[in-house]
Amino acid sequence: MGASKTDYFTEQQNQMATIAKALGHPARIAIIEHLLKVNACICSDIVDELPLAQPTVSQHLKELKNAGLIKGNIEGNSICYCIDEKTFQLLNGYFSNIVNTVTSQKCC
Amino acid sequence: MGASKTDYFTEQQNQMATIAKALGHPARIAIIEHLLKVNACICSDIVDELPLAQPTVSQHLKELKNAGLIKGNIEGNSICYCIDEKTFQLLNGYFSNIVNTVTSQKCC
DNA sequence: TTTTAATATCGCAATATTACGATATTGATT
DNA sequence: AATCAATATCGTAATATTGCGATATTAAAA
Numbered sequence A, B: 001m002g003a004s005k006t007d008y009f010t011e012q013q014n015q016m017a018t019i020a021k022a023l024g025h026p027a028r029i030a031i032i033e034h035l036l037k038v039n040a041c042i043c044s045d046i047v048d049e050l051p052l053a054q055p056t057v058s059q060h061l062k063e064l065k066n067a068g069l070i071k072g073n074i075e076g077n078s079i080c081y082c083i084d085e086k087t088f089q090l091l092n093g094y095f096s097n098i099v100n101t102v103t104s105q106k107c108c
Numbered sequence C: 001t002t003t004t005a006a007t008a009t010c011g012c013a014a015t016a017t018t019a020c021g022a023t024a025t026t027g028a029t030t
Numbered sequence D: 001a002a003t004c005a006a007t008a009t010c011g012t013a014a015t016a017t018t019g020c021g022a023t024a025t026t027a028a029a030a
Helices: A011-022 A026-038 A054-066 A085-103 B011-022 B026-038 B054-066 B085-103
Strands: A070-075 A078-083 B070-075 B078-083
Touching (some): A011 A054, A011 A085, A011 B011, A011 B026, A026 A054, A026 A078, A026 B011, A054 A070, A085 B026, A085 B085, B011 B054, B011 B085, B026 B070, B026 B078, B054 B070
Antiparallel strands (some): B070 B078
């Protein structure tokens, strides 16, 4: 088949997987890092920053937006993108919890 | 095409994408969370925990292992899996850095 | 109002992922 | 040695992702 059996997992697990999946491509990591670097909203230069065609970048931005990782505000005829803080806080909390749990156990 | 243009991105970006991608499936999130819950190495009950056939689980475990998210130690005729702490520390550092950077900026 | 610039959507080809039955492997048990 | 239990690998079908040319959309500029 190939259809992932989303129903069998908790909503939280599916949500975390969706977010992680959205970050699971180097172009999308590069977009996030670029947004961080310029440290503000940017309005169009993402296409110039990446070695990808405009429709491809647009698609990646859409996926990041759907996963809640970035926000996009319409600003005239261009769109202003920036990082959506709360999703990254969710990620940060998730992984810091894992690290805290794991370090207190002995393993292989 | 469809081939991701790995060469155009930094090694770090590719590494982060690989790790995130490995977490981008609810079954693999569920595996990680189960390993956390039992708080130790486990030797075979992952298949029983998931609504997936044994070959499928084996494949997911392989991907988690390739991404450095879990370790597997051979223990007789079974294999003992546990969380690979340092990769989660990497993730934790990455996202806490993002959160720290982002909160100090004003945005959309 | 025509043009231009920025972005999105469509359609499609190439590739990757997901799932699992069948089968192989490997070490323990009998 | 034969059997069993745990896990891995192979092969393959179904589906999803990736990338981009062509085209649409939309708002500003001329």
